[in-house]
Amino acid sequence: MKTYIKIALFIVSFIALSGILAALYFYNLKHTDMAKAKPDFVITASVLQKAFEDDETAASTRYINKILEVTGTIASVNPAENNILSISLVTGSGISSVICTFPAIADPSKFSTGHKITLRGECSGFLMDVLLNNCAVIQ
């Protein structure tokens, strides 16, 4: 085999291999680990809820898809289907809170109503409450 063919073959297989590796890397990409992620905003549950209630459009642009570190008092602990756990945080509003949903690993006994908590999660937006997903407890 001529040298230039060998070189060409090498280059082609190198590109193909890096393509496959890159595809595998992206395919298996994990969700951001909130315990290690750097928060985009550090905020209290009351301020966050009020921001959405006052101006949902502005708050959506500002907070959705961002990592928020939220501090608040636990209003309730709600186990959901498939061992998923949600907690809601006290805000200035009687009906609307900040609901933080944890991945399946969270242990409900770690959370008790009335305790102060700081957690990090990704903001999905606002229904009746501000919703945070993929949460991790910081403090």
Added chain:
Amino acid sequence: MKHIAILFFLLVSGYAANAQKYMTKNGLIGFYSITPMEEIKADNNQVAGVIDAGTGEMVFQVLIKSFHFERALMEEHFNENYMESEKYPKSTFKGKITDLSSVNLSKNGTYYVTVDGDLTIHNVTNKVSMKGTIEVITGGINANSKFNIVPEDYKINIPGVVREKINKNLEVTVAMKYSPLENK
């Protein structure tokens, strides 16, 4: 304030007259697709819903961004390419149990029902009818349903290459555990 208006219209109207309203904020809606090439599963545990046991009316609301996939890339494609969740962040269902007389609210048990209503996904509203169960338990109501939807019915475009990996019919699971509203 539209979001609150939709769900709380049911709540406030007849709040005093009729105490048979139940709600949840962490219901589950999931979907599942399997083909020989790929298995896709996503759950949303932040479903807000109200059911009026007196009239059989039901309302659900979800944020598209709250659907959680095991693979981060799938979740990104789902939000950005298919559901366009920045443009259409919410999905809603508004419907009614058509055979409410078959449910005995004062007796614990599982009752089979049909729910007709409007399902809005990706800003497209279709009339749907699904079968499900209403389970009356002490201190609450559980509602469960499984039905299929076709993404194309909601103008969700899935390109040819990927189309093979996603089942034409997505199986949707709904599991709600409602608590009475008067406790709020």
